[in-house]
Amino acid sequence: MISMLGHWVLSLVDSLASLVKIIIVAFKSFPNPLNPGRRPISLVFLKQVYFTGFESLKIIIIISLTIGTVLITQIISLVGAGNEPLIGKVLVWVVIRELGPLLTAIIVIARSGTAIATELGFMKINGEIDSIESLGIPKEQYLILPRIFGVTTAVIILTIYFEIFSIIGGFLVASIGWHVSFEKFSQGIFSSLTVMDLSVSAAKSLFFGLFLTAACCRHGLEVGKSATQIPQAATKGVMQSLFLVFILDGIITFASLAFRSN
Amino acid sequence: MTDMIRAENISLAELSGATSFRMTGGEMIILLTPKDEVNVSLTKLLIGLEKPHSGKVFLFGSDTATLSERELHERRRRIGVAYGSGGLVSNLKAWENLTLPLYYHQHLNHDDIETRGVAVLDRLGYTGTLMALPGHLTISQKKIIGVARAMLIAPDVILYESPVSGLNQEEKNNYLKIATEFHREKPDRVSIFITSNRDVALSLPEAVVVNLTKGQIS
Numbered sequence: 001m002i003s004m005l006g007h008w009v010l011s012l013v014d015s016l017a018s019l020v021k022i023i024i025v026a027f028k029s030f031p032n033p034l035n036p037g038r039r040p041i042s043l044v045f046l047k048q049v050y051f052t053g054f055e056s057l058k059i060i061i062i063i064s065l066t067i068g069t070v071l072i073t074q075i076i077s078l079v080g081a082g083n084e085p086l087i088g089k090v091l092v093w094v095v096i097r098e099l100g101p102l103l104t105a106i107i108v109i110a111r112s113g114t115a116i117a118t119e120l121g122f123m124k125i126n127g128e129i130d131s132i133e134s135l136g137i138p139k140e141q142y143l144i145l146p147r148i149f150g151v152t153t154a155v156i157i158l159t160i161y162f163e164i165f166s167i168i169g170g171f172l173v174a175s176i177g178w179h180v181s182f183e184k185f186s187q188g189i190f191s192s193l194t195v196m197d198l199s200v201s202a203a204k205s206l207f208f209g210l211f212l213t214a215a216c217c218r219h220g221l222e223v224g225k226s227a228t229q230i231p232q233a234a235t236k237g238v239m240q241s242l243f244l245v246f247i248l249d250g251i252i253t254f255a256s257l258a259f260r261s262n
Numbered sequence: 263m264t265d266m267i268r269a270e271n272i273s274l275a276e277l278s279g280a281t282s283f284r285m286t287g288g289e290m291i292i293l294l295t296p297k298d299e300v301n302v303s304l305t306k307l308l309i310g311l312e313k314p315h316s317g318k319v320f321l322f323g324s325d326t327a328t329l330s331e332r333e334l335h336e337r338r339r340r341i342g343v344a345y346g347s348g349g350l351v352s353n354l355k356a357w358e359n360l361t362l363p364l365y366y367h368q369h370l371n372h373d374d375i376e377t378r379g380v381a382v383l384d385r386l387g388y389t390g391t392l393m394a395l396p397g398h399l400t401i402s403q404k405k406i407i408g409v410a411r412a413m414l415i416a417p418d419v420i421l422y423e424s425p426v427s428g429l430n431q432e433e434k435n436n437y438l439k440i441a442t443e444f445h446r447e448k449p450d451r452v453s454i455f456i457t458s459n460r461d462v463a464l465s466l467p468e469a470v471v472v473n474l475t476k477g478q479i480s
Binding site: 036037039040119122123126127128130131132133134135136137138142 | 302305306309311331332335336337338339341343345347349350351352353362363365366367368369370411
Protein backbone atom coordinates (compact mmCIF):
# COMPACT_ATOMS: atom_id res chain seq x y z
CA MET A 1 0.00 0.00 0.00
CA ILE A 2 2.78 2.43 1.03
CA SER A 3 4.88 1.45 -1.97
CA MET A 4 1.89 2.04 -4.26
CA LEU A 5 1.38 5.46 -2.72
CA GLY A 6 5.09 6.22 -3.14
CA HIS A 7 4.90 5.13 -6.78
CA TRP A 8 1.91 7.40 -7.35
CA VAL A 9 3.61 10.40 -5.71
CA LEU A 10 6.78 9.84 -7.75
CA SER A 11 4.85 9.59 -11.01
CA LEU A 12 2.93 12.75 -10.07
CA VAL A 13 6.17 14.65 -9.39
CA ASP A 14 7.67 13.32 -12.63
CA SER A 15 4.59 14.37 -14.56
CA LEU A 16 4.61 17.85 -12.99
CA ALA A 17 8.32 18.22 -13.74
CA SER A 18 7.72 17.38 -17.40
CA LEU A 19 4.97 20.02 -17.59
CA VAL A 20 7.19 22.63 -15.94
CA LYS A 21 9.86 21.72 -18.50
CA ILE A 22 7.39 22.27 -21.38
CA ILE A 23 6.47 25.70 -19.97
CA ILE A 24 10.15 26.65 -19.50
CA VAL A 25 11.00 25.50 -23.05
CA ALA A 26 8.08 27.59 -24.36
CA PHE A 27 9.38 30.67 -22.50
CA LYS A 28 12.92 30.01 -23.76
CA SER A 29 11.78 29.68 -27.36
CA PHE A 30 10.21 33.14 -27.30
CA PRO A 31 11.33 34.65 -30.64
CA ASN A 32 13.82 37.47 -30.82
CA PRO A 33 12.01 40.74 -31.74
CA LEU A 34 14.19 40.92 -34.87
CA ASN A 35 13.36 37.35 -35.86
CA PRO A 36 10.94 37.25 -38.80
CA GLY A 37 9.45 34.04 -37.30
CA ARG A 38 7.37 36.12 -34.89
CA ARG A 39 4.83 36.83 -37.67
CA PRO A 40 3.57 33.25 -38.15
CA ILE A 41 3.87 32.61 -34.38
CA SER A 42 1.71 35.70 -33.68
CA LEU A 43 -0.86 34.40 -36.14
CA VAL A 44 -1.11 31.06 -34.29
CA PHE A 45 -1.31 32.98 -30.99
CA LEU A 46 -4.15 35.20 -32.25
CA LYS A 47 -6.04 32.19 -33.67
CA GLN A 48 -5.72 30.48 -30.28
CA VAL A 49 -6.96 33.57 -28.39
CA TYR A 50 -9.88 33.83 -30.82
CA PHE A 51 -10.79 30.14 -30.54
CA THR A 52 -10.34 29.84 -26.76
CA GLY A 53 -11.30 33.35 -25.71
CA PHE A 54 -13.76 34.88 -28.13
CA GLU A 55 -15.65 31.72 -29.14
CA SER A 56 -16.07 30.68 -25.47
CA LEU A 57 -17.36 34.07 -24.38
CA LYS A 58 -21.04 33.25 -24.97
CA ILE A 59 -20.98 30.11 -22.81
CA ILE A 60 -18.91 31.90 -20.13
CA ILE A 61 -21.45 34.74 -19.95
CA ILE A 62 -24.44 32.36 -19.69
CA ILE A 63 -22.79 30.21 -16.99
CA SER A 64 -21.51 33.20 -15.00
CA LEU A 65 -24.92 34.95 -15.03
CA THR A 66 -26.54 31.71 -13.84
CA ILE A 67 -23.92 31.17 -11.12
CA GLY A 68 -24.33 34.77 -9.89
CA THR A 69 -28.10 34.38 -9.79
CA VAL A 70 -27.99 31.08 -7.92
CA LEU A 71 -25.37 32.28 -5.44
CA ILE A 72 -27.25 35.47 -4.52
CA THR A 73 -30.50 33.53 -4.12
CA GLN A 74 -28.79 31.08 -1.76
CA ILE A 75 -26.96 33.80 0.18
CA ILE A 76 -30.09 35.94 0.65
CA SER A 77 -32.14 32.94 1.68
CA LEU A 78 -29.44 32.23 4.27
CA VAL A 79 -28.65 35.71 5.68
CA GLY A 80 -31.68 37.78 4.62
CA ALA A 81 -32.02 40.70 2.19
CA GLY A 82 -30.95 43.46 4.55
CA ASN A 83 -27.40 42.25 5.05
CA GLU A 84 -25.68 43.72 1.96
CA PRO A 85 -22.09 43.81 3.38
CA LEU A 86 -22.23 40.08 4.09
CA ILE A 87 -23.80 39.37 0.68
CA GLY A 88 -20.94 41.30 -0.96
CA LYS A 89 -18.32 39.54 1.14
CA VAL A 90 -19.60 36.05 0.33
CA LEU A 91 -19.90 36.92 -3.37
CA VAL A 92 -16.30 38.18 -3.45
CA TRP A 93 -15.06 35.15 -1.55
CA VAL A 94 -16.88 32.63 -3.68
CA VAL A 95 -16.79 34.18 -7.15
CA ILE A 96 -13.57 36.23 -7.26
CA ARG A 97 -11.38 33.98 -5.17
CA GLU A 98 -12.67 30.56 -6.20
CA LEU A 99 -15.39 29.99 -8.77
CA GLY A 100 -14.28 32.56 -11.36
CA PRO A 101 -10.84 31.12 -12.12
CA LEU A 102 -11.88 27.50 -11.41
CA LEU A 103 -15.02 27.30 -13.57
CA THR A 104 -13.40 29.29 -16.37
CA ALA A 105 -10.48 26.84 -16.42
CA ILE A 106 -12.88 23.86 -16.45
CA ILE A 107 -14.81 25.32 -19.41
CA VAL A 108 -11.54 26.01 -21.27
CA ILE A 109 -10.31 22.45 -20.58
CA ALA A 110 -13.55 20.97 -21.90
CA ARG A 111 -13.51 23.13 -25.00
CA SER A 112 -9.92 24.01 -25.94
CA GLY A 113 -7.93 21.41 -23.99
CA THR A 114 -9.48 18.53 -25.90
CA ALA A 115 -9.10 20.44 -29.18
CA ILE A 116 -5.38 21.07 -28.57
CA ALA A 117 -4.59 17.46 -27.61
CA THR A 118 -6.60 16.11 -30.58
CA GLU A 119 -5.13 18.56 -33.08
CA LEU A 120 -1.53 17.92 -32.03
CA GLY A 121 -2.12 14.15 -31.96
CA PHE A 122 -3.57 14.26 -35.47
CA MET A 123 -0.65 16.38 -36.68
CA LYS A 124 1.81 13.91 -35.14
CA ILE A 125 0.21 10.88 -36.81
CA ASN A 126 0.05 12.66 -40.18
CA GLY A 127 3.75 13.53 -40.03
CA GLU A 128 2.91 17.26 -40.03
CA ILE A 129 5.11 17.96 -37.01
CA ASP A 130 8.08 16.34 -38.80
CA SER A 131 7.18 18.38 -41.85
CA ILE A 132 7.28 21.61 -39.79
CA GLU A 133 10.61 20.58 -38.23
CA SER A 134 12.04 19.80 -41.68
CA LEU A 135 11.40 23.45 -42.61
CA GLY A 136 13.83 24.43 -39.83
CA ILE A 137 10.93 25.53 -37.59
CA PRO A 138 11.17 24.28 -33.97
CA LYS A 139 7.87 22.71 -32.86
CA GLU A 140 8.27 24.25 -29.40
CA GLN A 141 8.33 27.71 -30.96
CA TYR A 142 5.65 27.33 -33.62
CA LEU A 143 3.22 24.88 -32.00
CA ILE A 144 3.61 25.01 -28.20
CA LEU A 145 4.60 28.61 -27.41
CA PRO A 146 1.62 30.33 -29.11
CA ARG A 147 -0.83 27.76 -27.73
CA ILE A 148 0.41 28.11 -24.15
CA PHE A 149 0.37 31.92 -24.26
CA GLY A 150 -2.84 32.09 -26.30
CA VAL A 151 -4.82 29.88 -23.92
CA THR A 152 -3.34 31.57 -20.82
CA THR A 153 -4.27 35.03 -22.15
CA ALA A 154 -7.77 33.76 -22.95
CA VAL A 155 -8.20 32.17 -19.48
CA ILE A 156 -7.19 35.43 -17.75
CA ILE A 157 -9.58 37.51 -19.90
CA LEU A 158 -12.44 35.00 -19.61
CA THR A 159 -12.02 34.89 -15.81
CA ILE A 160 -12.46 38.68 -15.67
CA TYR A 161 -15.63 38.37 -17.80
CA PHE A 162 -16.88 35.50 -15.63
CA GLU A 163 -16.47 37.51 -12.43
CA ILE A 164 -18.07 40.66 -13.85
CA PHE A 165 -21.09 38.78 -15.25
CA SER A 166 -21.53 36.73 -12.04
CA ILE A 167 -21.79 39.96 -10.08
CA ILE A 168 -24.18 41.43 -12.69
CA GLY A 169 -26.32 38.25 -12.50
CA GLY A 170 -26.29 38.46 -8.69
CA PHE A 171 -27.30 42.13 -8.72
CA LEU A 172 -30.12 41.53 -11.20
CA VAL A 173 -31.74 38.82 -9.07
CA ALA A 174 -31.17 40.76 -5.84
CA SER A 175 -32.62 43.88 -7.41
CA ILE A 176 -35.67 42.20 -8.99
CA GLY A 177 -36.39 39.66 -6.23
CA TRP A 178 -35.47 41.57 -3.04
CA HIS A 179 -35.33 45.24 -4.22
CA VAL A 180 -31.67 45.65 -3.24
CA SER A 181 -30.40 48.98 -4.61
CA PHE A 182 -27.31 49.15 -6.84
CA GLU A 183 -25.65 51.53 -4.37
CA LYS A 184 -25.99 49.16 -1.41
CA PHE A 185 -25.07 46.12 -3.53
CA SER A 186 -21.92 47.73 -4.95
CA GLN A 187 -20.93 49.06 -1.52
CA GLY A 188 -21.14 45.51 -0.18
CA ILE A 189 -18.91 44.26 -3.00
CA PHE A 190 -16.30 47.04 -2.98
CA SER A 191 -15.98 47.12 0.81
CA SER A 192 -14.99 43.45 0.74
CA LEU A 193 -12.88 43.43 -2.45
CA THR A 194 -9.14 43.84 -1.94
CA VAL A 195 -6.12 43.96 -4.25
CA MET A 196 -5.13 40.63 -2.73
CA ASP A 197 -8.40 39.02 -3.90
CA LEU A 198 -7.81 40.27 -7.44
CA SER A 199 -4.16 39.15 -7.34
CA VAL A 200 -5.14 35.65 -6.18
CA SER A 201 -7.72 35.43 -8.97
CA ALA A 202 -5.15 36.59 -11.57
CA ALA A 203 -2.48 34.20 -10.23
CA LYS A 204 -4.90 31.27 -10.41
CA SER A 205 -5.92 32.11 -14.00
CA LEU A 206 -2.28 32.44 -15.02
CA PHE A 207 -1.17 29.12 -13.56
CA PHE A 208 -4.32 27.27 -14.66
CA GLY A 209 -3.79 28.51 -18.23
CA LEU A 210 -0.11 27.58 -18.34
CA PHE A 211 -0.50 24.10 -16.85
CA LEU A 212 -3.70 23.03 -18.60
CA THR A 213 -2.21 23.90 -22.00
CA ALA A 214 1.11 22.24 -21.19
CA ALA A 215 -0.73 19.04 -20.14
CA CYS A 216 -2.84 18.95 -23.31
CA CYS A 217 0.16 19.75 -25.56
CA ARG A 218 2.19 17.04 -23.85
CA HIS A 219 -0.43 14.33 -24.35
CA GLY A 220 -1.09 15.44 -27.94
CA LEU A 221 2.61 15.23 -28.82
CA GLU A 222 2.95 11.83 -27.12
CA VAL A 223 0.62 10.19 -29.66
CA GLY A 224 2.44 7.40 -31.51
CA LYS A 225 1.38 5.93 -34.84
CA SER A 226 -2.11 4.68 -34.11
CA ALA A 227 -5.27 6.77 -34.62
CA THR A 228 -6.85 5.19 -31.52
CA GLN A 229 -4.27 7.06 -29.44
CA ILE A 230 -5.79 10.43 -30.39
CA PRO A 231 -8.97 10.16 -28.25
CA GLN A 232 -6.87 8.58 -25.50
CA ALA A 233 -4.53 11.60 -25.61
CA ALA A 234 -7.51 13.96 -25.39
CA THR A 235 -8.93 12.09 -22.40
CA LYS A 236 -5.57 11.95 -20.62
CA GLY A 237 -4.98 15.64 -21.34
CA VAL A 238 -8.37 16.61 -19.92
CA MET A 239 -8.03 14.42 -16.83
CA GLN A 240 -4.53 15.65 -16.04
CA SER A 241 -5.54 19.27 -16.63
CA LEU A 242 -8.54 18.94 -14.29
CA PHE A 243 -6.42 17.28 -11.65
CA LEU A 244 -3.75 19.98 -11.90
CA VAL A 245 -6.27 22.81 -11.80
CA PHE A 246 -7.71 21.52 -8.50
CA ILE A 247 -4.24 20.89 -7.03
CA LEU A 248 -3.01 24.35 -8.07
CA ASP A 249 -6.21 25.92 -6.74
CA GLY A 250 -5.53 24.36 -3.35
CA ILE A 251 -1.87 25.41 -3.36
CA ILE A 252 -2.56 29.04 -4.37
CA THR A 253 -5.46 29.36 -1.89
CA PHE A 254 -3.29 27.98 0.90
CA ALA A 255 -0.36 30.25 -0.06
CA SER A 256 -2.62 33.31 -0.15
CA LEU A 257 -4.05 32.46 3.29
CA ALA A 258 -0.54 32.06 4.67
CA PHE A 259 0.41 35.40 3.10
CA ARG A 260 -2.66 37.15 4.57
CA SER A 261 -2.02 35.79 8.07
CA ASN A 262 1.60 37.10 8.06
CA MET B 263 34.67 19.49 -52.28
CA THR B 264 32.75 19.18 -48.97
CA ASP B 265 30.03 16.59 -48.84
CA MET B 266 26.58 18.09 -48.50
CA ILE B 267 25.21 14.85 -47.07
CA ARG B 268 27.18 11.74 -46.20
CA ALA B 269 25.86 8.47 -44.82
CA GLU B 270 28.30 5.99 -43.29
CA ASN B 271 27.14 2.42 -42.74
CA ILE B 272 23.62 3.47 -41.89
CA SER B 273 20.94 0.89 -41.33
CA LEU B 274 17.19 1.15 -41.01
CA ALA B 275 14.75 -1.42 -39.66
CA GLU B 276 13.28 -1.76 -43.17
CA LEU B 277 16.66 -2.15 -44.94
CA SER B 278 18.74 -5.31 -44.89
CA GLY B 279 22.38 -4.51 -44.29
CA ALA B 280 24.27 -1.24 -43.90
CA THR B 281 24.65 1.34 -46.67
CA SER B 282 27.04 4.21 -47.29
CA PHE B 283 26.74 7.04 -49.81
CA ARG B 284 27.86 10.65 -50.19
CA MET B 285 26.54 13.64 -52.07
CA THR B 286 28.73 16.55 -53.11
CA GLY B 287 27.66 19.84 -54.65
CA GLY B 288 25.95 19.68 -58.05
CA GLU B 289 25.06 16.00 -57.88
CA MET B 290 21.71 14.46 -58.71
CA ILE B 291 21.15 11.20 -56.88
CA ILE B 292 18.43 8.59 -56.82
CA LEU B 293 18.21 6.51 -53.65
CA LEU B 294 16.36 3.42 -54.83
CA THR B 295 14.57 1.79 -51.91
CA PRO B 296 12.87 -1.62 -51.73
CA LYS B 297 9.46 -0.14 -50.84
CA ASP B 298 7.74 3.22 -50.32
CA GLU B 299 7.50 2.76 -46.53
CA VAL B 300 11.28 3.19 -46.31
CA ASN B 301 11.25 6.54 -48.09
CA VAL B 302 9.87 8.66 -45.24
CA SER B 303 12.20 7.04 -42.68
CA LEU B 304 15.20 7.60 -44.95
CA THR B 305 14.19 11.23 -45.53
CA LYS B 306 13.91 11.81 -41.78
CA LEU B 307 17.28 10.13 -41.29
CA LEU B 308 19.03 12.36 -43.82
CA ILE B 309 17.73 15.60 -42.28
CA GLY B 310 18.41 14.50 -38.70
CA LEU B 311 14.80 13.97 -37.63
CA GLU B 312 15.54 10.32 -36.87
CA LYS B 313 18.65 8.59 -35.65
CA PRO B 314 20.02 5.59 -37.57
CA HIS B 315 20.05 2.20 -35.81
CA SER B 316 23.75 2.14 -36.60
CA GLY B 317 26.20 4.27 -38.57
CA LYS B 318 26.38 8.04 -38.99
CA VAL B 319 24.78 10.76 -41.11
CA PHE B 320 26.76 13.93 -41.81
CA LEU B 321 24.84 17.06 -42.79
CA PHE B 322 27.02 19.78 -44.34
CA GLY B 323 30.05 18.14 -42.76
CA SER B 324 28.64 17.65 -39.22
CA ASP B 325 27.46 14.43 -37.62
CA THR B 326 23.71 14.81 -37.00
CA ALA B 327 24.03 12.84 -33.74
CA THR B 328 26.34 15.51 -32.28
CA LEU B 329 24.38 18.55 -33.43
CA SER B 330 22.06 20.42 -31.07
CA GLU B 331 18.41 20.97 -32.08
CA ARG B 332 19.24 24.60 -32.91
CA GLU B 333 22.16 23.60 -35.15
CA LEU B 334 19.98 21.01 -36.87
CA HIS B 335 17.28 23.62 -37.52
CA GLU B 336 19.88 26.00 -38.98
CA ARG B 337 21.05 23.28 -41.37
CA ARG B 338 17.51 22.27 -42.31
CA ARG B 339 16.87 25.81 -43.54
CA ARG B 340 19.29 25.02 -46.39
CA ILE B 341 17.34 21.88 -47.31
CA GLY B 342 14.04 21.72 -49.17
CA VAL B 343 11.96 18.61 -48.58
CA ALA B 344 9.17 17.69 -51.01
CA TYR B 345 7.20 14.93 -49.28
CA GLY B 346 5.30 12.31 -51.25
CA SER B 347 2.06 13.23 -49.50
CA GLY B 348 2.83 16.95 -49.81
CA GLY B 349 3.75 17.25 -46.12
CA LEU B 350 1.30 20.11 -45.68
CA VAL B 351 0.07 21.36 -42.31
CA SER B 352 -3.63 20.51 -42.15
CA ASN B 353 -4.77 23.66 -40.33
CA LEU B 354 -3.04 26.03 -42.75
CA LYS B 355 -4.49 26.92 -46.15
CA ALA B 356 -2.53 25.99 -49.28
CA TRP B 357 -1.11 29.52 -49.61
CA GLU B 358 -0.18 29.68 -45.91
CA ASN B 359 1.59 26.32 -46.24
CA LEU B 360 3.49 27.56 -49.26
CA THR B 361 4.68 30.81 -47.71
CA LEU B 362 5.29 29.55 -44.15
CA PRO B 363 9.10 29.14 -44.48
CA LEU B 364 9.47 32.55 -46.13
CA TYR B 365 7.48 34.29 -43.41
CA TYR B 366 9.37 32.33 -40.76
CA HIS B 367 12.95 32.71 -41.92
CA GLN B 368 13.24 35.71 -44.20
CA HIS B 369 12.79 39.45 -43.76
CA LEU B 370 10.52 39.97 -46.75
CA ASN B 371 7.41 42.08 -47.07
CA HIS B 372 4.02 40.65 -48.07
CA ASP B 373 4.34 41.85 -51.68
CA ASP B 374 7.72 40.15 -52.20
CA ILE B 375 6.43 36.92 -50.70
CA GLU B 376 3.31 37.06 -52.86
CA THR B 377 5.38 37.69 -56.02
CA ARG B 378 7.70 34.77 -55.26
CA GLY B 379 4.88 32.44 -54.30
CA VAL B 380 2.82 33.16 -57.41
CA ALA B 381 5.92 32.80 -59.62
CA VAL B 382 6.80 29.34 -58.29
CA LEU B 383 3.19 28.16 -58.57
CA ASP B 384 2.98 29.42 -62.16
CA ARG B 385 6.17 27.56 -62.96
CA LEU B 386 4.73 24.33 -61.56
CA GLY B 387 1.44 24.88 -63.38
CA TYR B 388 -0.70 24.88 -60.22
CA THR B 389 -4.33 25.46 -61.06
CA GLY B 390 -6.02 24.58 -57.76
CA THR B 391 -7.41 26.94 -55.16
CA LEU B 392 -4.97 28.67 -52.81
CA MET B 393 -7.34 29.42 -49.98
CA ALA B 394 -8.41 25.82 -49.34
CA LEU B 395 -7.20 23.61 -46.50
CA PRO B 396 -5.09 20.60 -47.60
CA GLY B 397 -8.00 18.25 -46.92
CA HIS B 398 -9.83 19.77 -49.90
CA LEU B 399 -6.92 19.34 -52.35
CA THR B 400 -6.12 16.37 -54.59
CA ILE B 401 -2.90 14.42 -54.01
CA SER B 402 -1.22 16.02 -57.04
CA GLN B 403 -2.20 19.52 -55.82
CA LYS B 404 -0.77 18.73 -52.37
CA LYS B 405 2.43 17.49 -54.00
CA ILE B 406 2.77 20.63 -56.11
CA ILE B 407 2.30 22.90 -53.08
CA GLY B 408 4.88 20.77 -51.19
CA VAL B 409 7.41 21.00 -54.04
CA ALA B 410 6.73 24.71 -54.48
CA ARG B 411 7.37 25.24 -50.75
CA ALA B 412 10.67 23.35 -51.01
CA MET B 413 11.74 25.33 -54.11
CA LEU B 414 10.68 28.70 -52.70
CA ILE B 415 13.52 28.79 -50.17
CA ALA B 416 16.13 28.24 -52.96
CA PRO B 417 17.75 25.36 -51.05
CA ASP B 418 21.30 23.99 -51.41
CA VAL B 419 19.88 20.47 -51.10
CA ILE B 420 16.44 19.37 -52.26
CA LEU B 421 14.98 16.02 -51.24
CA TYR B 422 12.13 14.52 -53.23
CA GLU B 423 10.47 11.78 -51.18
CA SER B 424 8.34 9.34 -53.29
CA PRO B 425 8.34 11.95 -56.09
CA VAL B 426 6.06 10.20 -58.58
CA SER B 427 3.68 8.28 -56.33
CA GLY B 428 0.04 9.14 -56.95
CA LEU B 429 0.74 10.97 -60.24
CA ASN B 430 -0.33 10.01 -63.78
CA GLN B 431 2.26 9.67 -66.54
CA GLU B 432 1.95 13.26 -67.74
CA GLU B 433 2.19 14.64 -64.20
CA LYS B 434 5.22 12.38 -63.52
CA ASN B 435 7.06 13.63 -66.62
CA ASN B 436 6.27 17.25 -65.78
CA TYR B 437 7.36 16.79 -62.14
CA LEU B 438 10.71 15.26 -63.08
CA LYS B 439 11.30 17.84 -65.85
CA ILE B 440 10.78 20.73 -63.41
CA ALA B 441 12.96 19.01 -60.79
CA THR B 442 15.76 18.66 -63.36
CA GLU B 443 15.47 22.31 -64.41
CA PHE B 444 15.49 23.40 -60.77
CA HIS B 445 18.60 21.31 -60.14
CA ARG B 446 20.48 23.05 -62.97
CA GLU B 447 19.60 26.55 -61.75
CA LYS B 448 22.20 26.53 -58.97
CA PRO B 449 25.58 24.94 -59.79
CA ASP B 450 26.22 23.39 -56.36
CA ARG B 451 22.68 22.23 -55.69
CA VAL B 452 22.22 18.59 -54.67
CA SER B 453 18.98 16.90 -55.71
CA ILE B 454 18.05 13.65 -54.02
CA PHE B 455 15.21 11.47 -55.21
CA ILE B 456 14.15 8.85 -52.66
CA THR B 457 11.93 6.36 -54.43
CA SER B 458 11.13 2.71 -54.89
CA ASN B 459 10.01 3.35 -58.48
CA ARG B 460 12.71 2.27 -60.96
CA ASP B 461 11.15 4.35 -63.75
CA VAL B 462 12.50 7.48 -62.06
CA ALA B 463 16.03 6.29 -62.85
CA LEU B 464 15.08 5.88 -66.52
CA SER B 465 13.59 9.37 -66.63
CA LEU B 466 16.67 10.97 -65.04
CA PRO B 467 19.64 9.59 -67.01
CA GLU B 468 22.12 12.07 -65.53
CA ALA B 469 21.41 10.94 -61.97
CA VAL B 470 23.62 8.59 -59.95
CA VAL B 471 21.56 5.65 -58.70
CA VAL B 472 22.25 4.20 -55.26
CA ASN B 473 20.43 0.90 -55.01
CA LEU B 474 19.66 0.52 -51.32
CA THR B 475 18.19 -2.93 -51.85
CA LYS B 476 21.63 -4.20 -52.84
CA GLY B 477 23.92 -1.46 -51.49
CA GLN B 478 25.24 -0.90 -55.05
CA ILE B 479 26.04 2.36 -56.81
CA SER B 480 25.43 2.42 -60.56
